Amino acid sequence: MDDELDNSNYDDDLEDTTDGIDDEDDQVDDPEEDDEDIETSLTFKVSNGRIGGKIDGQEAMIQAISKIMETERSVYPIYSEDYGNDLNELVGKSFDFVETEIERVLEEALEEDERVTGVSVDSIEETDSTSLLVTATVSTIYGELEVTQEVDGPDGDDY
Numbered sequence: 001m002d003d004e005l006d007n008s009n010y011d012d013d014l015e016d017t018t019d020g021i022d023d024e025d026d027q028v029d030d031p032e033e034d035d036e037d038i039e040t041s042l043t044f045k046v047s048n049g050r051i052g053g054k055i056d057g058q059e060a061m062i063q064a065i066s067k068i069m070e071t072e073r074s075v076y077p078i079y080s081e082d083y084g085n086d087l088n089e090l091v092g093k094s095f096d097f098v099e100t101e102i103e104r105v106l107e108e109a110l111e112e113d114e115r116v117t118g119v120s121v122d123s124i125e126e127t128d129s130t131s132l133l134v135t136a137t138v139s140t141i142y143g144e145l146e147v148t149q150e151v152d153g154p155d156g157d158d159y
Helices: 008-013 057-070 095-110
Strands: 043-047 050-055 116-128 131-140 143-152
Touching (some): 095 116
């Protein structure tokens, strides 16, 4: 007498009911939803170190670019190690070297923000031995923005 059941036909009839379920979070994925979500740009307006209302869109993008340009990367624990710039790497280097490297450094810094699609340095002026005036065009999802930023060498170091 054969007491074992033959389940081979039963297994073939089972449907895969896990389609659309993400194993990591057990949430049902919406197939219509775009995989690359761009975070909102709504943020607080900061002026003279004080919060004064909220801004969005292009105005928020201008503020974000300015903040990235003024923040040295990997120095402040409140930010991720990808936030900010590495302009300090150019301190003490010749002006010719800075001219060739500054676009790369700015691209790496600004393109960490997913709203930035490109960076092009238009001009670099040496304002004195410790400061540069950089003018760049930053392409964003809100359009082209011209950014002029004075970049100072830390602690009075020469560029």
